[in-house]
Amino acid sequence: MMMSEPTAFVGLRGRLARDVPLAKYTSWRAGGPADVLYIPADRDDLAMFLRQLPATEPVVVLGLGSNTLVRDGGVRGTVVIMHNPGAALAVADGLVYAEAGAASPKLARFAATHGCAEAEFLAGVPGTVGGALAMNAGCYGGETWNYVARVEVLTRSGAFAVRTPDDYDIGYRHVQPVDGIFTAGWFRFPQGDATAARARIKELLARRIATQPLSLPNAGSVFRNPAGDHAARLVEFCGLKGYALGDARVSELHANFIVNPRGRARAADIEALVAHVRDVVKTKTGVDLTPEVRILGEAR
């Protein structure tokens, strides 16, 4: 049973809405509506929501939608938006605690300010802590799960559980099984120097501004880097920089980015462009690129 009839929830503090366009909840600024959207007030409120949601209702989570393409027909079921500007960050027992709804760049700056080293890489990953956990986000040699001491997960039935890295199969942009919603993480970063960490964040961000099309809607790297090579190099080698389909275009600045310059691209054009790039690279180089972005929902 889908939530076609409004469910009478009790005691919720978050925002519940129906038929909500998801384009503004994804960094590509494209895609159709969620049947139901829930923005929890906090993790207890989310647990309360899940406990009351019919067990058959499909639930999908989004953080900041910076690695996600929502198809034009939208998502059937309930989409939970985890990003929360008020999400808690704290230091306790030598670990940095971050709620999943905190933006990863905020965690990077918080860790730096508290004298931690090596969290700087998260400053350039424009998603949530939950998204970084789900994706094992990484760059410049750092990877999220290298620093995880434990995570808190909320099951579909609304029960909290604490898990450790041993409970997961972890690899390059790979974490399995993600069978619940990450609600928080405890991170162990080496002791560092706050001034040096803040300087490194500045330097990493400057490097990104110079090499990535950050002023245009995009979802970061579209493809994973194949072993020993770079997807961007292969795409550029195939002459696809600047190649456009409808309003979606392979970035001129970084060939592994697809941009939506006027904010009007259909998700179908973005998806078709991803497929086209993959086909051309396969034909010309023999390398079958694997998409890194996650695709959600139904075509129109």
Ligand SMILES: Cc1cc2nc3c(=O)[nH]c(=O)nc-3n(C[C@H](O)[C@H](O)[C@H](O)COP(=O)(O)OP(=O)(O)OC[C@H]3O[C@@H](n4cnc5c(N)ncnc54)[C@H](O)[C@@H]3O)c2cc1C
């Ligand atoms: C300009 C730009 C640069 C980027 N650079 C990098 C980079 O250097 N390295 C890198 O790894 N990525 C990069 N990305 C991709 C993206 O930012 C990361 O994958 C990020 O971690 C995604 O977080 P999110 O909250 O936006 O996730 P979303 O896109 O919202 O979700 C991604 C996936 O995670 C799941 N998910 C999200 N939150 C939770 C949760 N709380 N519990 C369980 N599952 C969850 C979703 O269901 C979905 O499957 C970049 C993106 C952009 C736009």
